[in-house]
Amino acid sequence: MDAELLKKVALFEGLTQGQLAKVAQLGQTRDYPAGAFLFREGESGQEMFVISRGKVRISKSVPGIGEEALAILEPGQYFGEMAVIEDSPRSADAIAHISCAVWVIERSKLDQLMFTDKDLAYVLLWTFVRTLSERLRETNDKIKSFFAISRF
DSSP: OOHHHHTTSGGGTTOOHHHHHHHHTTOEEEEEOTTOEEEOTTSOOOEEEEEEESOEEEEEEETTTEEEEEEEEOTTOEEOTHHHHOOOOOSSEEEESSSEEEEEEEHHHHHHHHHHOHHHHHHHHHHHHHHHHHHHHHHHHHHHHHHHHHTO
C-alpha cells in the first residue's frame, strides 16, 4: 500500500513519513467478492485489515435472530486489530458487504517492526488503546439501549 494512502488511515496518522514507508512494506492486498467472509467469529486470527476499496460488514450471529450488523466499514477504516494485540479468537464475523480490496498486515511482521522501532510502537499501541476504548463505549451504549427496549 502507498505510504500516502496509509497517512489517511486513523491508525497511522501519527507516524512519520519514514515510519509510514516501513509499514507500507508490511502488507499485501487481497480482493473479496460481495458476501465473502474475510474471517469468522471464533477463528484464530493473525492479521489485521485496512479497507482500500469497497465496504466490509462486521457482524455477530445472534441465536434465534440471525446476523446482527455491528458496523459497516468503508475505505480507510481498519479492523481485526485485536488479532495483532492478543491471541484470542475473532470476536465477530467480517464479511465483504460489497466487493472489496483490503490491505492485510500479519501480526508477526507488525510485531517485528514494533520491536525494532519503539517510537512507531508507542504511536500504534496508543491508537489501538483509543480505538478499543471507543468501541467498548459504543458497545456499552448499544447494550444500554437494548435493555431499555427490552423492558417494553
